[in-house]
Amino acid sequence: MKQFLNFIDGDFVATGKTFDKRAPATNQLIGQVHEAGQAEVDAAVAAARAALKGEWGRMSVVRRAELLHAVADEINRRFDEFLAAELADTGKPHALASHIDIPRGAANFKIFADIVKNVPTESFQMSTPDGGTAISYALRSPLGVVGVICPWNLPLLLMTWKVGPALACGNTVIVKPSEETPATATLLGEVMNAVGIPKGVYQVLHGFGPGSAGEFITRHPGVNGITFTGETRTGEAIMAAAAKGVRPVSFELGGKNAGIVFADADFDKAVAGITRSAFENCGQVCLGTERVYVQRPIFDRFVAALKGKAEALKIGGPDTPGVGLGPLISAEHKAKVLSYYAKAKAEGATVVTGGGEPPMLGLLAEGHFVQPTIWTGLPESSTVIREEIFGPCCHIAPFDTEEEAIALANATDYGLATTVWTQDLGTAHRMAAAIEVGLCWINSWFLRDLRTAFGGAKASGIGREGGVHSLEFYTELRNVMVKL
Ligand SMILES: NC(=O)c1ccc[n+]([C@@H]2O[C@H](COP(=O)([O-])OP(=O)(O)OC[C@H]3O[C@@H](n4cnc5c(N)ncnc54)[C@H](O)[C@@H]3O)[C@@H](O)[C@H]2O)c1
Numbered sequence: 001m002k003q004f005l006n007f008i009d010g011d012f013v014a015t016g017k018t019f020d021k022r023a024p025a026t027n028q029l030i031g032q033v034h035e036a037g038q039a040e041v042d043a044a045v046a047a048a049r050a051a052l053k054g055e056w057g058r059m060s061v062v063r064r065a066e067l068l069h070a071v072a073d074e075i076n077r078r079f080d081e082f083l084a085a086e087l088a089d090t091g092k093p094h095a096l097a098s099h100i101d102i103p104r105g106a107a108n109f110k111i112f113a114d115i116v117k118n119v120p121t122e123s124f125q126m127s128t129p130d131g132g133t134a135i136s137y138a139l140r141s142p143l144g145v146v147g148v149i150c151p152w153n154l155p156l157l158l159m160t161w162k163v164g165p166a167l168a169c170g171n172t173v174i175v176k177p178s179e180e181t182p183a184t185a186t187l188l189g190e191v192m193n194a195v196g197i198p199k200g201v202y203q204v205l206h207g208f209g210p211g212s213a214g215e216f217i218t219r220h221p222g223v224n225g226i227t228f229t230g231e232t233r234t235g236e237a238i239m240a241a242a243a244k245g246v247r248p249v250s251f252e253l254g255g256k257n258a259g260i261v262f263a264d265a266d267f268d269k270a271v272a273g274i275t276r277s278a279f280e281n282c283g284q285v286c287l288g289t290e291r292v293y294v295q296r297p298i299f300d301r302f303v304a305a306l307k308g309k310a311e312a313l314k315i316g317g318p319d320t321p322g323v324g325l326g327p328l329i330s331a332e333h334k335a336k337v338l339s340y341y342a343k344a345k346a347e348g349a350t351v352v353t354g355g356g357e358p359p360m361l362g363l364l365a366e367g368h369f370v371q372p373t374i375w376t377g378l379p380e381s382s383t384v385i386r387e388e389i390f391g392p393c394c395h396i397a398p399f400d401t402e403e404e405a406i407a408l409a410n411a412t413d414y415g416l417a418t419t420v421w422t423q424d425l426g427t428a429h430r431m432a433a434a435i436e437v438g439l440c441w442i443n444s445w446f447l448r449d450l451r452t453a454f455g456g457a458k459a460s461g462i463g464r465e466g467g468v469h470s471l472e473f474y475t476e477l478r479n480v481m482v483k484l
């Protein structure tokens with residue numbers, strides 16, 4: 001049986017306490033995860049603090065960047081192992097993980113290695129009251145030990161999106177992968193050793209949130225800051241923990257994102273785009289579209305076309321040929337999604353397609369599959385339009401005017417992302433300025449340029465990461481004023 005060990009101070013560490021990891025597509029046991037307790041957290045923090053004072057802390061930026069490029073190259077060299085580990089943990093389609101998750105795992109190290117080497121700090125010259133001159137310049141130093149708390153939907157991608165810049169800036173990290181997806185973070189420990197990242201710089205502790213590794217890391221006074229991706233409610237708990245010692249947080253949280261399709265949109269591209277944004281990764285993408293608003297003249301045609309696309313998605317495991325929709329992550333999450341499917345019916349939705357469990361054969365019969373689901377006809381106050389479901393489902397409602405679409409999109413506590421489909425440039429730019437989100441995609445969705453700011457407005461997050469913005473969180477900026 002595969003054992004997922006903690007990675008502390010360069011060594012793989014077992015603990016007496018394990019929990020099972022099951023494959024989402026089959027519910028078969030694939031390994032045992034060694035849960036870290038307070039003792040392991042203490043050991044990791046001590047190693048991380050020692051590494052800051054050792055070779056890593058003294059290393060030149062150029063050498064650090066070289067090592068991070070080596071990490072990326074080693075991920076690419078072991079691409080198939082990372083892919084197999086991610087597929088086993090998540091059950092997502094092979095094509096998805098091989099095109100997005102694993103390549104981004106490598107790219108996240110390269111981009112930030114290059115940024116820290118090339119981004120300058122500011123400098124100002126001024127006249128002083130005594131007629132002299134003074135020069136200010138800024139220095140960046142690492143934040144210190146960074147706790148990196150991760151979700152399960154894009155495990156390697158989302159973890160390296162934070163570990164990449166954290167290490168590029170000279171920090172040490174303690175990663176807590178989701179209890180659902182322990183594999184790729186653990187494998188990355190082997191990569192770190194292989195390329196010569198010093199001990200204690202990258203560490204992995206497994207476990208849960210409250211009363212387990214997650215909480216122990218976030219409460220530890222030796223952790224200087226916490227970067228977290230996950231549910232808004234969890235963010236609240238972590239923020240409370242970080243308040244002790246006034247430690248900074250960077251949060252990428254939940255969403256209830258609106259997709260807006262105008263009547264003048266390229267119809268086929270809009271249908272294909274919303275198919276992706278609603279159903280990709282089985283709807284388990286924070287940026288996904290669970291609320292779709294379509295301008296009235298094309299409403300019926302759009303609903304019919306999206307229904308056709310949803311019903312054409314082949315449901316299956318990671319290696320099912322042509323699979324478009326994998327399983328949900330766990331039995332617990334499946335129960336949650338199905339409870340929303342039931343609520344939609346109870347609240348009077350018209351179920352355009354789906355609404356239940358698909359018939360699956362053989363080993364997949366035990367997997368956590370649900371049907372892609374589309375609803376219409378619900379009032380905006382209904383539960384499935386208000387709460388993040390994180391499943392392959394969306395509600396579609398008609399709208400008439402631009403102002404109405406803006407009001408509908410903004411009528412939520414969340415503010416992560418939106419996708420707008422129109423061929424009118426004026427409409428596109430007005431929507432982009434008016435919708436209260438961190439990320440606005442026009443005629444596209446989840447198209448990423450890693451140099452750009454990424455994050456959420458309102459209850460969807462705190463701060464921005466990406467490009468130079470990551471430096472804001474992962475470094476302390478010091479101003480030096482020199483009187484000449
Ligand atoms: N905004 C983004 O960029 C983004 C990206 C991906 C996912 N998400 C969000 O993540 C959620 C799905 O992921 P999830 O279910 O794994 O999220 P989650 O909040 O349940 O768990 C995320 C991580 O936090 C840990 N955790 C839970 N409670 C904790 C606590 N009290 N202290 C410390 N750690 C704790 C978990 O063990 C896990 O590692 C969705 O809400 C989704 O929108 C957001």
Ligand SMILES: O=C/C=C/C=C(\O)C(=O)O
Nearest residue numbers: 153161284285286287448
């Ligand atoms: O599920 C959320 C996806 C987030 C994506 C990123 O953080 C990224 O592309 O960097």
